[in-house]
Amino acid sequence: MKTLVRAEHIVTTFPVDRKRRFAAVDGVSLELRRGEIVGLVGESGSGKSVTSMSMLQLILPPGKVEGKVFVDGFEGDTLAFGADSDQVRQIRGGKIGMIFQEPMTSLDPVLTVGRQIQENIMTHLHLPKAEAKARAVEMMKAVGIPDPETRFGQYPSQFSGGMRQRIMIAMVLAAEPDVLIADEATTALDVTTQALILDLIQDLARQRDLTVVIVTHNLGLIARYADRIYVMYGGNIVESAEKYELFDHPIHPYTHGLLAAVPRLDAGKRHMLVPIEGLPPNPADLPPYCKFYDRCPYREEACTQGPCALYQAGEGHFVRCALTQEALADKRGRLEGVRRLMPDKTVSQEICLEVKDLRMDFPIYRGLLKQKVGEVHAVDGISLHVHAGETLGVVGESGCGKSTLAKCVMRALKPTAGQILFHGEDLGTLTGRKLKRARSKLSMIFQDPFSSLDPRQTAGSIVGEPLKIHGLVRDRAQYDARVDELLRIVGLDPTFRDRLPREFSGGQRQRLGIARALASEPDMIVCDEPISALDVSIQAQVINLLIDLQARLKIAYLFIAHDLSVVKHISDRIVVMYLGRVVELAPAERLYESPLHPYTKALLSAVPVSDPHVDLARERIELRGEVPSVMDHPAGCAFCGRCRYAMDRCRTEAPMLRDQGDGRQVACFLYEREAGERDGREGGTEHGEA
Amino acid sequence: MVKYISSRIGQMLVTVVLVSFFTYILVDIMPKDPVYALYGPNITQEEYEAGYRALDLDKPLLVRYGMWASKVLRGDWGTSYKHHMQVWKLLAPKIAVTLYLSVLSAIVSFAVGILLGAVTAVKRGKWQDTVLTFLANLCASLPSFVVALGLLYLFCIRSQLLPTSGFTWPWVDFGKHVRQLAMPLFALSLSGVASICRQTRSSMLEVIRQDYIRTARSKGLRERVVIVGHVMRNALVPVITLLGNRLAYFIGGAMFVENVFSIPGTGSLMVQSINFMDVPVIQAFVVLSAVVISLAYLVTDILYVAVDPRISLD
């Protein structure tokens, strides 16, 4: 296959202050051949995005890019031409197109969607306006946007996240580039939408013999879609190989660590994750020698002797490590057996939290005049219970009402109807003193570590605040001791007590959030997407921390997330939600082995497994259409619009949760008939006990 | 859109009514005696009492306000104590002049301000940024009447280039109009430039860091096209909000320039009427200015909503 783009020893530096500069990308060389899909994988701060941006010279001053980039059709080093030169501008968009992570902010809000697509066409294909418009509409149809003629004139704010990413793809491909770089293109999307978008990119690449670079931190995506993979850490490529070669015999300790740290859908629940210890690399002061030295379990003196080079360890397989392949192999053998087992925890029968037919409606105000035009049934009659010491996982895509459920349970919102019984007391009716005492036993961990800590408060006072509120300490000495203990429990150095949140990394901040939640010795913690904003290696550390704490302190978790593999790893039982209703509930293992509800099946099939062989073998379910808008409540089953087995009964009547034996429940008419026959009960209206 | 505008106009009317009521009270508290203002100082006690009753000063405040408001609604703004003219006939041409000068100054200061702001944002850190920011701040820190006097000295006393004073409508004699308006316009709009420049600069710096600008660049557009096509359009949205506030400032501040270049605006009239306690003129001036300023804010809101599609109106 012909090499389209070759980058040699790219170094991109940014100023730390007037004197020193740091290299975000420290000598990266890579090749892109026609028609292949390349995976560029690494955590945030590994320089994967900066590398792709450097190739297109999208780095803004004061950043500087050195090295050589050769692009087919342009002789000589394209870096030599200025960033604003005609040649480079032809490459950008014309030869190499790029789509970015955040669909919500990647399109210009004040220009119509069509005009932005036209702009790309007219710049590169030099077509007149009318023709460019026709071509744009055709591209919109190609990426699956319904009735593109009318939507051509609409603004980005009128599209959903998934739709906007399709528009980005249409815009880039409209200029017929040879290479498409997808920089974390689906990270912000739901699992099912992510699958649809990446399948679309894969089909378009096949049709147009397009080279695609998937830049991501999600090993699953790489396993499913990429042909060749580069693994990056601290600004260097640490390992590169064909997909199967890399997944079957990973050599570099970091690659190995990543594979062990990522929870797998098909993995059992007996072993804890093996996190990569320590902090992510701080770009300001990177060591001259191997950057992974601090976190590498196999590090030796040899590693610090100077920069280690990329050497060929097999056919098309390159590794950048001071230790030889064999040394790494036997070290790994010794450490292999030491994987920790999941601590055994006792789940008592006593019910800690019981939610009975919870309903939460939000009025919608239309336009600036605030007339009420409709109602959103965010939570539409949910009943569930959590035993003391148990972890109940709640899974569902965005808009299914899982966060609203968390807020109702925490009484941040007053539920429209239904009861929330915490140790028998209905939180819904509690007020004042009694609510405050109940709240000490129930705390919450938030998703965004940056906005959940008061920027003006020191770490110590953040963690200690619940102590003061509930008067759990008598005097200053006991307060300090307790704060230090809490910091130590979550693995933070107590001397960081008087630092401000902005001086901590994302992972450390989430640990502060956990410490704060633990301060009032709660019986139950509601975790609202606690790890989705963190890096993979840090996620594993936080998950293990939560598991250990639960075993030791007997705390119940209501664990809410959209990453199914993490939820499977940590939960005892899992609830699957769709558009405000519970569609299925089952123990973790059994849900993944034999999902009942069609939506659960589709959801599970959309999640890629970080092992190419297993992933290839799994059955792929095509999920049509999009999540219906929250405002028009479908009469029957909310999923029937996208369900392959939809019957006319589904369209008229809403299915109730039916008990399917050994703790499993499902709300779907497919199982109604069998359940009916098996138990002989007519379709009663009473609810199955979740 | 129509529903939005009509409700905003409703709010505007409420504001104007509140302004008129507040002004009525304010004027009533002022220590000077309107009877002397109308009838002059040396009048007999009987005349004083007749005048007192004629002005309904013996009735309670609310009743007086009601009577005044009802007359105004019928279009009768009363006669000026000092000029013995229908207030409306006295005030209308002057408000037209001040409004014309203010709107023109707003346009000029916005044009120059945005230009300066854009250049300092694009050339951030370079010498242009420092120099232009310093210049913009210098303009803002000179009182408008000092600038006016300086210009007068330069162009009239030293070099006799421009006429010193007066105002003629452009359709009357365009050449004279332009020559007469050059200095006052420059003096008045100078003060507005700095704040607009600073707002443009900070909103442009904000927009340049956004993702969609990186997307625009990744489409291979020329840097100039990115700046003008994408950055400026987004950066101007917050700058528009300044329009209403700047216009209100100009209407208030135009007086100094009018005084120096003896332009027949409302400026000097307003000072006299307050000193002379010419109640109907004060009332009319403040209420009419309030209407104009509220209109300016209304236009700003509508422009803001029209330009930014993210705000849905339906």
Place this chain on the structure above:
Amino acid sequence: MREKIEARAAHSGRGRRARQFLRALFHRKIVLVGSIGTIFFVLIALFAPLVAPYDPNVIDKGAYLLGMSPLHPLGTDLYGRDLFSRLVFGARVSLLTGVTATLIAAAAGSLLGIVAAYYGGIVDKILLRACETLDAIPYIALTMALVAILGNGMLNMAVIMCSTCVPFFVRMMRASVLSILNSDYILAAKLSGQSEWKLWLKHILPNSVSPIIVSATQNVGNTIMMESGLSFLGIGISVPMASWGAIISEARPYLTTHPLYVLAPCACLAALIICLNLFGDGIRDALDPSLRGETA
């Protein structure tokens, strides 16, 4: 590498953060100039009696309208008083009026802003309507009427001039409080049972106050400018203690024959306002970390 981490941790948090704030504040050269200028003027205002060679009100008979001379560095005004000393004492009057007016406006505005944001609903609407009304009145008319009622003592002038800035502060404080109210750490504190007023005291106020500080510094400049405008109308601060604005309007007729008499106070006024604006910009950037790296 490891030692460095420990070393950094050992610093006491507060000291290091203050140094960080100052380094960020003076990161831009012109901000440094602005801050030094502001402090320079404040010092002059404070130690006016020491700095001024003569008593500002003493008339040196016969020496009126003299140009620069060793005796009088900036010449004398039309009565024969030393212009340099009058400017020095004028700094005290101008700064005092400007700062007092801004403090009162910022305090009143912030309070009303908090009340509007806290109660919301009808209270919010009333306050916004009041601000809109105050904004709609041309500020000259308002100030003249108030001067006629209250008289023009220095404190009165401060109160009068701040009446036009209060709406600005109300809106700014309300916006900043509203944006903080729906952030996660407020929800976290509320959920952990924090009492209402402590929530406001510990979390909401400290975070919402930084935009107010920034615009307050720039507001001082505008207030001094407004005072000079009022002196032009003859209703500035009463004689003989004159602010810069009063000196400018007093010297107005001598622009053509004794330019220094007008240009000296104008230069002082311009310099002070520029320094204040730059100082305000610097504080804004230092307080808002996201902008820190951007500015030169």
Place this chain on the structure above:
Amino acid sequence: MKKISALLLALCMALSLAACGSKDPDTTASLPPAPSGTESGAPSTARALGGDLVLPFTSTMGEFFNPYKQGNLIEYGWPCYEPLAQLKPDGQWHPCLAESWEVDGEGHTITVKLRQGVTFHNGDTLDADDLVFTLQSRLDYGTASAIGNPSAVEKVDDYTVRVRWDAFSLDYELWILKEYVYSKSAVEDNGLDWILNNMVGTGPYVMSEFIPDVHLRFTRSDSYWREIESGPDTITFQYFPEETTRLAAFLNGEIGTIDTIQSTSIAQLEAAGFVGNSEYNTNNITHYYVQILNLDENDPLADVEVRRALYLHGIDWDYVAEAASGGLGHHNDCIGSERMAYYSPELEQSAYDPEKAKQMLADAGYPDGFETVLYIYPGLEKDATLIQADLEKIGVRSTVEVVDASVVWNYMTGYVDGVESGIFPQYLSYDSSFQTDRFIKFNSPEGAVAEHTVWDDEGVALWNAVKTAKTHEEQNDALRAFVEYYVLTDCTYWPMYNVEGKMYYQEDVHYSDMAPIVGAGYDPLEIWMDVK
């Protein structure tokens, strides 16, 4: 009723008003001698018809002529209104609207015979009814004191009117000079408000356009009763609030003349080669004085000794004059300038001696001085500052309060509470007729607060002597005695300084020496412009 000894500015100069500004010490003829040599300003070239004369005007134009009030300033009315007779610099009384008039000494009557064939600008012909209406309206309104309060006005026939006074008064002879006749029909048809914004006179120029605070334009009338050989086509009074702008407009050639008392403007005009003319221009002397008004017995200013200390020795009047007027003004201890008829050198008694003043204050019981308030109009800050500084030196601490002209009136009348006493520096431009009310009435919603006589008994006696003087000499002596008492003994009237303004003319603007009318602006027929 609180006895308030207030001494207001009621100087009784009504009679010899015409003399003010004239050089000739003897008031009888009260005429300036024919100027020596040619008219100052441009040499008189051939008189021409045409051109547009623009004259600057600094204060805002309030109401024009109010038939029910007397003494309205006619600074901008002279092109349109004409008096019965005009007193010109050549000393003769040029008959104007009145063809002739006889004065009957014993019967205290004057019979005026009006000129025939004179029409007002609104077409109404001038006849006795108009004159009777003009006089009678003011008599009914009670504001005729400026012309000696005639007792009766009778219409003898269509063109003759006889006016009778009940007592001999020098005023009534001068009445002819000041009597402007209105068109009765104009007032009655259009009402008072209209007449206050429009001028209907008999003069050579008709008012064509008036925009308040902008300009007042006259165009030459074609139905004037005299033949017009020279004069501009239009005369425009343009409003200039700012002094510098007025100067720039003159230097730019936009305005025909400029009269200024600003030392800076005069310096620049002289530098530009213009020659100022102020010898006999009667309208341009501004007399600045201080009025002591104390309404409270136990106020230090009520004590004559204190006032004498402050006035005679406490304040350095020469420096005040020099600094406040930029070197143009000079001080003398007389009400009005030294060119007044009643002036005599021995009035000069004030001598600046702070030590003596302090000593006198100590004797009067105020060893460490006292507090007082300086009330000033806007624009008089200079004088207040200078006085304040001098008073400070002798221990009298004073604060300055800026008040507005109309408010001053309330202060003086004591109606505005909180003001018990104070020093009132004011200015009085000589061309305005003096207020000669001898007593002040002031009113409030609660009724007339108080009436108080202007002076104490001695002052009243001196004033009566002036009123009843038969001849000018007699009147001057009485006036001199009154001034001596008022200024030097009672010390409640402190003359500060007089500034003789200067008038400058463009090269193409000419006027004959007959142009200025004493106390009433100019004769429009005596001003003309070069027509290019």
